[in-house]
Amino acid sequence: xxxxxxxxxxxxxxxxxxxxxxxxxxxxxxxxxxxxxxxxxxxxxxxxxxxxxxxxxxxxxxxxxxxxxxxxxxxxxxxxxxxxxxxxxxxxxxxxxxxxxxxxxxxxxxxxxxxxxxxxxxxxxxxxxxxxxxxxxxxxxxxxxxxx
Amino acid sequence: xxxxxxxxxxxxxxxxxxxxxxxxxxxxxxxxxxxxxxxxxxxxxxxxxxxxxxxxxxxxxxxxxxxxxxxxxxxxxxxxxxxxxxxxxxxxxxxxxxxxxxxxxxxxxxxxxxxxxxxxxxxxxxxxxxxxxxxxxxxxxxxxxxxx
DNA sequence: ACTGAAAGCAGTTTCAC
DNA sequence: GTGAAACTGCTTTCAGT
Numbered sequence: 001x002x003x004x005x006x007x008x009x010x011x012x013x014x015x016x017x018x019x020x021x022x023x024x025x026x027x028x029x030x031x032x033x034x035x036x037x038x039x040x041x042x043x044x045x046x047x048x049x050x051x052x053x054x055x056x057x058x059x060x061x062x063x064x065x066x067x068x069x070x071x072x073x074x075x076x077x078x079x080x081x082x083x084x085x086x087x088x089x090x091x092x093x094x095x096x097x098x099x100x101x102x103x104x105x106x107x108x109x110x111x112x113x114x115x116x117x118x119x120x121x122x123x124x125x126x127x128x129x130x131x132x133x134x135x136x137x138x139x140x141x142x143x144x145x146x147x148x
Numbered sequence: 149x150x151x152x153x154x155x156x157x158x159x160x161x162x163x164x165x166x167x168x169x170x171x172x173x174x175x176x177x178x179x180x181x182x183x184x185x186x187x188x189x190x191x192x193x194x195x196x197x198x199x200x201x202x203x204x205x206x207x208x209x210x211x212x213x214x215x216x217x218x219x220x221x222x223x224x225x226x227x228x229x230x231x232x233x234x235x236x237x238x239x240x241x242x243x244x245x246x247x248x249x250x251x252x253x254x255x256x257x258x259x260x261x262x263x264x265x266x267x268x269x270x271x272x273x274x275x276x277x278x279x280x281x282x283x284x285x286x287x288x289x290x291x292x293x294x295x296x
Numbered sequence: 297a298c299t300g301a302a303a304g305c306a307g308t309t310t311c312a313c
Numbered sequence: 314g315t316g317a318a319a320c321t322g323c324t325t326t327c328a329g330t
Contacts, residue, residue, distance in 0.1 A: 001211070001216060002211050002212045002216075003212070004214065005212050005213070015206065015208055018205070019205055019208070020203075020205075021204060021205075022170050022171070022204035022206045023170070023171060023204045025306080025307060026309095027306085027307070027308090028307095035314075035315090036315050036316070037308085037309095037316090038309080038310085038311095039314050039315075041308070041309075042314085051212050052209055052213060053206055053207070053208060053209075054208065055168075055170075055206075055207040056169060056170035056171045056204065056205070056206055057168070057169075057170040057204070057296075058163065058166035058170045058201055058203075059201070059203045059204065059205055060200060060201060061150070061199055061200055061202050063150050064150045064151070064152075064153050064198065064199050064200045065153070065155060065200060066152065070248075072250070072257060083290070083291060087291065087293045090293075091293050096295070097294070098292065098293065098295065099292070099293045100287075100289045100292050101290045102220070102287040102288060102289055102290060103287070103288040103290055104287055104288070106287060109220060109287060139248075139250040139254060139257060140250060141248045141249070142231070142249045142250060142251055143231060143248070143249040144246065144248050144249075145235045145238075145239050145246065145247040146245070146246045147239070147244070147245050148205075173322085173323060173324090174323075174324070175322085175324090183298070184299050185300090185323085186298075186299070186300080186324095186325080186326085187297075187298050189324070190297085190298090
């Protein structure tokens with residue numbers, strides 16, 4: 001468990017503002033939260049140093065790039081397989097966006113992004129052949145909603 | 149399906165650079181991809197206009213904010229429930245980060261972020277009571293790996 | 297389409313209070 | 314935490330290739 005960090009309502013407001021637009025300026029946010037630019041800068045610096053803010057990134061519409069199909073693959077591995085191995089083998093596939101190791105009868109939930117259904121087929125086949133996979137079940141995403 | 153967009157290798161490189169650091173400057177990227185600042189600006193502008201870049205955001209370590217538990221809830225709804233309804237009822241819960249409607253015997257995959265196990269219990273109970281849920285199965289995330 | 301330079305401007309950063 | 318000042322350096326434009 002990471003160290004607890006003191007984060008008040010204004011900090012949360014700043015995080016929310018940066019969530020909507022990660023390039024918002026200190027002066028702009030200062031106006032919104034009712035603080036000075038200097039105070040906002042100090043707070044954001046502090047949030048970065050505390051590890052609350054880990055970075056900034058661009059949001060991309062992958063469908064526009066021709067990668068219009070998204071899916072989750074539930075994967076089961078042989079009992080001997082360890083977690084590190086699971087993540088390493090799955091993340092090696094370029095189509096894999098995220099790997100979640102989970103508790104329960106399932107071992108991992110693998111999020112993939114592919115061009116089309118043929119491509120999905122191929123990726124799932126590839127996943128099944130890697131390491132010590134004993135079974136998969138693929139959930140194709142029809143629609144998605146994401147917070148903010 | 150969205151309109152196809154012409155995106156060459158340099159555009160991909162720019163997207164990758166912005167993915168790592170969404171605040172990277174045009175001049176900085178220009179040096180890396182071997183183009184002038186002006187050319188990089190025009191390309192990024194074009195990617196925004198084409199809808200490939202949908203925005204910029206901050207990356208937050210939620211565990212540091214005291215929300216250390218993540219889970220996926222697989223949800224089944226009564227046959228009559230439509231997709232819009234599913235997304236609306238689930239996304240109304242503040243702990244819900246994302247809702248994926250999926251093909252198959254399952255109807256939705258709901259990603260939640262909570263403070264602790266008691267909180268998870270509570271959210272799942274709440275989800276089960278909303279709308280026309282007929283069953284859930286919750287996968288608690290033990291570890292995660294995300295691209296880039 | 298990209299370059300290079302110049303202008304202008306905005307954001308960051310610092311410091312005394 | 315404020316406010317102002319100084320600085321930095323980024324964005325933006327434009328003529329030229």
